[in-house]
Amino acid sequence: MKIVYTDVLVVGGGLAGLRVAVGVRRRGLDALVLSLVPPKRSHSAAAQGGMQASLANTTKGEGDNEDVHFEDTVRGSDWGADQPVVRMFVNTAPKAVRELAAWGVPWSRVRKGDREVIINGQRVTLTESEAAHGLLAQRDFGGTRKWRTCYVSDGTGHAMLYAVGDQAIAHGVPVHERKEALALLRDADRCCGAVVRDLATGELVAYVSRATVIATGGAGRLYRVTTNAVICEGMGAALALETGVVALGNMEAVQFHPTGIFPAGILVTEGCRGDGGLLRDAAGHRFMPDYEPEKKELASRDVVSRRMAEHIRKGHGAPSRFGPHLWLDITQLGRAHIDRNLREVKEICRYFLGVDPAEAWIPVHPAQHYTMGGIRTRHSGESPTLRGLFSAGEAACWDLHGFNRLGGNSVAETVVAGMIVGEFVADFCQGPGGEISIPTALVRDAVAAQQAALDALLGGGTESADAIRVEMQQVMTDRVGIFRDGASLTLAVEALEALLLRSRRIGVRSNAPGPNPELVTAYRVQRMLKVALCIACGALAREESRGAHFREDFPRRDDAHWLQRTLATWPDPAATRPTLAYEPLQVESMELPPGWRGYGERNHIEHPQTPARAASVEAARAIPGLHRYDLQRELMAYRHLLPPSLQGDNERLGEPLR
Amino acid sequence: MSAPRQIRLNVFRHNPQDPASTPHLQTYLVEEAPGMTLFLALSELRERQDPSLAFDFVCRAGICGSCGMVVNGRPRLACRTLTQELPAEITLLPLPAFALIADLSVDSGSWMRAMTERLQAWLHAADPAPDLSRLEARMDPDLADQIYELDRCIECGCCVAACGTVQMRHDFVGAVGLNKIARFGLDPRDTRSDAEFYDLVGGDEGVFGCMTLLACHDVCPKELPLQTQIAFLRRRMLRAGA
Ligand SMILES: Cc1cc2nc3c(=O)[nH]c(=O)nc-3n(C[C@H](O)[C@H](O)[C@H](O)COP(=O)(O)OP(=O)(O)OC[C@H]3O[C@@H](n4cnc5c(N)ncnc54)[C@H](O)[C@@H]3O)c2cc1C
Numbered sequence: 001m002k003i004v005y006t007d008v009l010v011v012g013g014g015l016a017g018l019r020v021a022v023g024v025r026r027r028g029l030d031a032l033v034l035s036l037v038p039p040k041r042s043h044s045a046a047a048q049g050g051m052q053a054s055l056a057n058t059t060k061g062e063g064d065n066e067d068v069h070f071e072d073t074v075r076g077s078d079w080g081a082d083q084p085v086v087r088m089f090v091n092t093a094p095k096a097v098r099e100l101a102a103w104g105v106p107w108s109r110v111r112k113g114d115r116e117v118i119i120n121g122q123r124v125t126l127t128e129s130e131a132a133h134g135l136l137a138q139r140d141f142g143g144t145r146k147w148r149t150c151y152v153s154d155g156t157g158h159a160m161l162y163a164v165g166d167q168a169i170a171h172g173v174p175v176h177e178r179k180e181a182l183a184l185l186r187d188a189d190r191c192c193g194a195v196v197r198d199l200a201t202g203e204l205v206a207y208v209s210r211a212t213v214i215a216t217g218g219a220g221r222l223y224r225v226t227t228n229a230v231i232c233e234g235m236g237a238a239l240a241l242e243t244g245v246v247a248l249g250n251m252e253a254v255q256f257h258p259t260g261i262f263p264a265g266i267l268v269t270e271g272c273r274g275d276g277g278l279l280r281d282a283a284g285h286r287f288m289p290d291y292e293p294e295k296k297e298l299a300s301r302d303v304v305s306r307r308m309a310e311h312i313r314k315g316h317g318a319p320s321r322f323g324p325h326l327w328l329d330i331t332q333l334g335r336a337h338i339d340r341n342l343r344e345v346k347e348i349c350r351y352f353l354g355v356d357p358a359e360a361w362i363p364v365h366p367a368q369h370y371t372m373g374g375i376r377t378r379h380s381g382e383s384p385t386l387r388g389l390f391s392a393g394e395a396a397c398w399d400l401h402g403f404n405r406l407g408g409n410s411v412a413e414t415v416v417a418g419m420i421v422g423e424f425v426a427d428f429c430q431g432p433g434g435e436i437s438i439p440t441a442l443v444r445d446a447v448a449a450q451q452a453a454l455d456a457l458l459g460g461g462t463e464s465a466d467a468i469r470v471e472m473q474q475v476m477t478d479r480v481g482i483f484r485d486g487a488s489l490t491l492a493v494e495a496l497e498a499l500l501l502r503s504r505r506i507g508v509r510s511n512a513p514g515p516n517p518e519l520v521t522a523y524r525v526q527r528m529l530k531v532a533l534c535i536a537c538g539a540l541a542r543e544e545s546r547g548a549h550f551r552e553d554f555p556r557r558d559d560a561h562w563l564q565r566t567l568a569t570w571p572d573p574a575a576t577r578p579t580l581a582y583e584p585l586q587v588e589s590m591e592l593p594p595g596w597r598g599y600g601e602r603n604h605i606e607h608p609q610t611p612a613r614a615a616s617v618e619a620a621r622a623i624p625g626l627h628r629y630d631l632q633r634e635l636m637a638y639r640h641l642l643p644p645s646l647q648g649d650n651e652r653l654g655e656p657l658r
Numbered sequence: 659m660s661a662p663r664q665i666r667l668n669v670f671r672h673n674p675q676d677p678a679s680t681p682h683l684q685t686y687l688v689e690e691a692p693g694m695t696l697f698l699a700l701s702e703l704r705e706r707q708d709p710s711l712a713f714d715f716v717c718r719a720g721i722c723g724s725c726g727m728v729v730n731g732r733p734r735l736a737c738r739t740l741t742q743e744l745p746a747e748i749t750l751l752p753l754p755a756f757a758l759i760a761d762l763s764v765d766s767g768s769w770m771r772a773m774t775e776r777l778q779a780w781l782h783a784a785d786p787a788p789d790l791s792r793l794e795a796r797m798d799p800d801l802a803d804q805i806y807e808l809d810r811c812i813e814c815g816c817c818v819a820a821c822g823t824v825q826m827r828h829d830f831v832g833a834v835g836l837n838k839i840a841r842f843g844l845d846p847r848d849t850r851s852d853a854e855f856y857d858l859v860g861g862d863e864g865v866f867g868c869m870t871l872l873a874c875h876d877v878c879p880k881e882l883p884l885q886t887q888i889a890f891l892r893r894r895m896l897r898a899g900a
Contacts, residue, residue: 037767039740042716042722044711046721046722095685102846104842108802108806109802110799110823135793135794155809157723158809167780170780175771178767200759202675231716344721348719351720351738352695352719352738408838432847470705510709510710512679512710515763648791653793
């Protein structure tokens, strides 16, 4: 049996995993990264639009700061987010974007003087100040009150991932590519590594570590139509779930992006609408102002996607052989702007649609895009139920996004979480519980159990892994999508349970040594079904509408009953459904008590404690002469939760350090 | 409407892990669908005809660089290649110059990491690191755009696969490597001097090994200005080495 030892095992080589690895290396620990693919091909590379950080360099960002970013994020989450975590995040995002600038990311910069932009369909001249010239530029994104999204043309994720990936190489972090973690190694309540399959040779290897970090990204491929890469299959969530003790938080919170190109689902960035692009229907009518007079195309993603689906249902979609869709019109932005700032969009339109977006409209339809739910952790990234297990990035639910993530907050989250969680992982390893002693028999048994499961798949079962996978994706897309209701979700849960049972009888035809892609599909689909069931069961149980979770039979947000985070665990491996429990959010301590988001429906059911909390927050805000930092501390102290190196304020052009 | 086209896909097959496997071409028939890319064609093939076929796709949107392969003699990204742009007979081979994993899957990741380590192809920033609470250092907006232009490389390996020099010198860093040096050389945040860059690429495994055949430039899926960059770097290195 082959065993690899390291201090910190990071499962996942995307932005989050790599930044954690660099952080722990800097603290003098060894880190080893596992990745299904060469790390620079992780899905982070596909982020186009940008990264939110409240720098306030541009004219349209003036007045932006942590407070505004905080409120936008909490409103965006429909009050599902953990507010102290949001605070930690917004205070660290400016530091993260500046660190990346120092690591070489070629952020687009502010140019002084006049420039023409399109806002709300109108040509407007903006004047950038001399003082801001050469600082990082920001663009507009949905659900934000200020222009806050820093960007590198529309290759932001690529440039970030290459810079962080290069830093990992510079720090000597080994990345074991084409290695897949299949199960966590666990000694009672202590995580001590993982059982890993080599995707090129098929060999099983044990990785033993003092701390283990899951940074495996999202689970978009549970759906048939998704913007996600083909490797985003929720395997990190499954790793956690199969321990039986680690909970997944809010898995029913799934984001659908308004502008997947139709029918392939490939994303065109929100930056298209941020930069002035419009949504049009079959008749060419710009319909979003009819539904959302305030924010129009730039309401939050859940709202825009729902309005699009609603408009299509009313019969206004443009017909095509693949079904109805709507149009994204960026022609009015002009060729020069598209060539400079929306190049990936242009390439995607050219290669996949044969369309020039400077001249023709882009066919779009909402598509699954982001997994708000994930492995439930504390603000430190550590699992509250399995010591030594941490999680960061899209795989985690520490819970920054609640029921809807704002565009640009995710790549920001990956690096911010990497900076924060990396420090806590290092603290953990260097602290009292940081050492492990693990019997080799335990490791051997864990490897043998995985081998037995693989052998069973090769043992002559009759079901086809591919067929089950396609059926699962169809059920998720048809029944656990943008519009949900009890009857349809019940059918979804039953269908997924039946598929789970069938997946236990999968027979893989080829047992050739080496990569064996059919075997990979087989063991993954068994795990994917469990994650899918967490989503469907969570959605069925949650009898309200919040953020991206929209129940037609319960269309109102119900704070009185559902200001709760869903926790799904899978204690019995033979079960066909997860066990659901709930964790209440504390209104009494919220800095921003629940209210109307500023867009979307205005009909929520109030939590009994909201008025009292709102009154005390109002009273504090009314105290004259209180500096915003002091007011904030008054309302909800959080800085002590951050690692000391990240507790400081952020300088801005208009706001010198105290 | 005319009947859909039948496509003959001749796919390179070999599994080096299997002693019984020998390299050969296997032919599959696929019915063309509107908007079908090689990603869709190969995925359908694997779902319906041959679950053992190995290939690499990740983003399937032309962004991540995983799916470089030789399509009818030319290295390109399979995910964004529409079958309708190709004749009805399509031959797919793995990228040469990289270790074969199986079928169309090659290990370009290890190659890229080794190249990056050899060329120290990361930003060598000034010490100490800046205070992250402070305003970021300024940069001319045009210069930032120019750096991004070179930063767009996706390490897909097409340039290496198309390179005549690589066939003769296995230690040649390829256009991908030279472009990285050009990128960091352009970046004022990188503290290295031309003399230090010369130590990295001033030999025959670097910029002077290039035979200027420039297939790299022609096949680059991101249309990077490789030809000008290599010529420019060569002049700069001549001066640095003089
Ligand atoms: C098309 C698209 C555009 C986007 N644009 C934006 C944007 O403009 N702004 C924004 O903020 N966000 C954007 N997002 C979201 C954002 O890109 C992702 O949420 C984020 O990059 C996820 O990073 P991560 O590090 O958590 O995971 P990933 O980058 O997905 O990395 C996951 C890693 O885990 C590895 N892995 C997975 N399972 C295993 C396993 N079992 N064993 C070993 N390794 C494993 C993978 O190989 C990979 O290295 C976009 C998303 C999409 C789909």
